Amino acid sequence: MSTKVKSNAFLVAISAVILGLIAGGLLMMAIGSNPFEGFYYLFRGGLMSMERVGNTIATAITLMLVGLSVAFAFKTGLFNIGASGQMLIGGLAATLVAHYVFLPRVIYIPVIILAAFAAGALWGVIPGFLKAKFNVHEVVATIMMNWIAYWSIYYFIPAYLKGPSLETESRSIAIEQSLRSDWLTDFFGGGYINLGIFVAVVAVIVVKYVLDKTTLGFELKAVGSNRFCAEYAGIKVNRNVIISMMIAGGLAGLAGMTFYTGYSRNIQIGVLPSMGFDGIAVALLGASNPIGVFFSALFFGLLQSGKGFMNAMTDVPPEIADTIIATIIYFTATSVLFSRFWDKVGKRKKERNDARTAKAEAQESDHE
Amino acid sequence: MKKIVVVLCVLLVLTTSLFAQGDMESGEQLLKVGMVTDAGTIDDKSFNQGTWEGILKAEEEGLVEAKYLKPSGTTEADYLKEIGNLYDAGYHFIVTPGFKFETAIFEAQDKWPDAKFVILDGEPHSADYSEFRIEDNVVGVYWAEQESGFLAGIAAALQVEEGEFGFIGGMEIPAVQKFNWGFQQGIMYANENLGTDIMLKAENVIYQGSFDNVAAGQQIAASMFDKGVDVIFAAAGGVGVGAINEAKARAKAGQDVWIIGVDVDQYPEGLYTDGKSIILTSAMKYLDRASYDMIKHELAGTFPGGTTLRLNATNDGIGIPVENPNLDADVEAKVAEMYQMLKDGSITVADTQISGLYR
Structure with missing residues (x-):
């Protein structure tokens, strides 16, 4: 009963x-x-041509990876507000690779993915470590890491990656070194769609697998449901907190890669990417479930990219x-x-x- | 999983075909003028607002139908998306304020050859600066900010006669740098030729690094005023708003401090009590005039496509406001005289960091 x-x-x-x-x-x-007119143009703006569909997906890719990052930390009972900073650092690592590493495409793509993931993971693991070791609340620590990333970028870009005349953004990376790919762009008839779509889809599947089918996933979720109980059951809580934040950071780092070397082709200083916060809503709507995140990111991507056309027509x-x-x-x-x-x-x-x-x-x- | 993919594909095709139908309403005779805003809001009391006011003026006169869009970010992709939205909605005359639009317009001029573009404070070039090209459907507009800063510097120096000045810039970009260098040359000129005694220390020339951090502007202004600065030239958008707020608070408390405004006449922003304003004068560039004039040219069929315009004293593109309630009449007369000298070329202001200037 x-x-x-x-x-x-x-x-x-x-x-x-x-x-x-x-x-x-x-x-x-x-x-x-008229709301019907408004929503009609909102959805038309996101979907009326293949190019616009591509742009909607391109917007959704980043949100998807950030959403996964936040959802993953949620599962361990952690609140990752630091996705913006992790995106910046992951994006910076990807941008550096794009500028200085020249390899055949098949090797290049894994290298840039690894670099972005590692950099994001580094930015995530620090708050994770502080939480595990000194019980510093991860919300505070990740917000601080956001600003450290923000100001590091602020210093680093003009000092080392400056464009020919602008002080405020890195020089653009060559289109061949970006995540955009000709066949994908041609298929969608232009726009900003890029290989990040595959990264995001693979990430959704991998995260789903890790959470549902592995011991690590089980332990992470156990820590999230009740850390004391998990500890009593012999699960190393601190270790799992660190691993969770590391993976969450890495996923946000990938989001940064798709944004800064796919959607856009440079990093601007003085901008904390708002997607880092939108990702929280994506994760909430997706019930912290990877598949849910996939669909909620597409929905939010549609809202974001259809907005402008709604504006223009109403x-x-x-x-x-x-x-x-x-x-x-x-x-x-x-x-x-x-x-x-x-x-x-x-x-x-x-x-x-x-x-x-x-x-x-x-x-x-x-x-x- | 396979099923999901198939369903998604079908949905995609359905929605695209559904939303691809239908066409724009036709029958509008008026020219549709669109604007995409730069970072910051439409009422930023500065760049966006100045540009928009020129377009609004044309709309109020019944010449055009106007609309502005606000991009969700400041990347080239964000800008191009909004330009595309305007184009698809029938706005084929598009004004973009700011150098950040340079690469976006470079691509837009080829993508939408039947649209007209006006870019303020810039000219189109490729992302890696390898190619500068301006097509027949684009006009670039530059201002001689140094001349505007020069005049404001002289006006403020003559009014205060003896004291210490400071400068707060937004991002360290050419337009702001030229304001700064012109301002410093104005002070030097006044000290050497007009008998003033104004000091400007290197430590009081600060670029905050953004155009929207109001709190930081207030802090910088507070520390400058604490160090004994009397007049601050704030060429910094929202950061300047912070400086204005700080000056207002101090003026209310009886302190004798001033701000020099930028881009537009900021006198109304500086009002505090009894109709008094802490804006001494403003270093203006006539953004509204540029957008309005371009619309007029387009309507008259004389759109100067393919050219880059340089607006300065000789074509009345810059200056200080016509009315400056905080300046004495003889100061205004002297500044008008200097303006004439700029016009006929008997004095020139450098737009680079010549020796003797800070940053």
Whole structure:
């Protein structure tokens, strides 16, 4: 009787998305725009041509990897707010490789991936170590690491990677050294789609496998559910905290690579990439599940890349458009509420069924 | 897994075909003018706002239909996406403020050959600077910021006569550097020829490094004022707003401090009590005039495509505001005289770091 009915994560996410869209629509109505028209152009902006679909995916790739990073840390009970900094450092490592390492493409791609992952992992492992060793809260430590990355980039780019005249961004990397690839670009008819899509998809599968099928994944999740219990069971909690942050950092580093050597081709100083924070919402909507992250990143990518066209075609001012997108994200991040709601609905249904069977049984026994 | 892939592919094809249909509404006779903002907001009291006001003026006169878009980031990809959005929505005359658009416009001029582009503070070139090319559908506009900074420096020096000045820049980019160097030359000129005694120390020439960090601007201004600086020239967008806030607070407390504004007449931003403003004067470049003039040219069929315009004193592209309530009449008269000398070429202001200048 007391068995808990778990609600379907997919149902929860879909209801959160719908609520988000309704909230965004209400906001559009409040400023006197037609929400149906607004959403029509929003989706058209992201999907009306192959180039735009490619750009939507290109935006989603980075969000996907950041979302995975945050979700992975969540699983171990850690809150990785440092994805922005890890992205910057991973992106810097990838940019350095792109500028100075010349190899055949088949070797080059793994090298740049490894470099970005390692650099991001380094940026993640430090807060992990501080958490494990000195119990420094990872939220504080990762935020600090964000700013260390921000100012390191600020110093490093003008000093070593400066363009011919601009002090504020690194020189552009050659298109052959970037993650863009001719056949992919041709297929989508231009745009910023790049090989990062494969990196992201492989990462989704690998993370899914690690979490579900390996001892490491089991230990990480055990630490996340109850670290004291895990410790009692003989799991090395501190070691797992460090490993979790390392992998989370590495994934964010890959996100940086896809952004700085795929979507864009240089690093600008004085910018903390906002995707590092959007990734938190991606992970929340995806219920920290790799497959969920995959789809929620595509959804957010669509919102981000369709926004401009909605702006251009309707009377919605850009600032309000940002607010609408933020509202949708905000409401989708409240998916926790929906899991409670659907839990209750499921429970009531089960209770009713149980009552009915009990009644039937009682009747049967009366007959005997 | 295979099923999911198939379903995704079908969805993709469906949605693209669904959303690819339908066309733009036609029948609009007015020229549709679009603008993509640079980093910062449309009401940044400076670059974006100045450019937009020129476009708005044309719209208010019923000449055009205007729209601006705000990119989600400041990369070339972000800029090109917004330009594409404007183009697809029928806006084929696009104004982009800022040197950061140079590479985006370089690509856009070939991608959308039937659109017209105006880039302020820059000219199109390839990402690696190997190629500078400006097509017939593009106009680049540069200003002589050094002349504007020069005039503001002289005006402030004449008004204060004796004291210490400081400079706060945003990012260390050519436009800001030229303001700075012109400002320093203005102070030197006033000290040598006009009998003022103004000091500018190297430590009080600071580039904050961004255009949006208001808090940092306030801190830098506070430390400068503490060190005895009387007048700060803030060529720094949002960072300058922080400096203005600090100066307002100090002026309210009775301290005698001033700010020199930048890009547009910032006098209204400096108002604190009793209609008094801490903006002594502003080193202006007429952004609104440039965007407005380009629209007028386009409408008249005289769009100077393929050229790079240089706006300075000779074509009234720069200057200090017409009205400066905080300047004495004789100071304004003297500055007007200097402006004439810039115009006829009897004095020139260097746009590089000549010897004797800081940074």
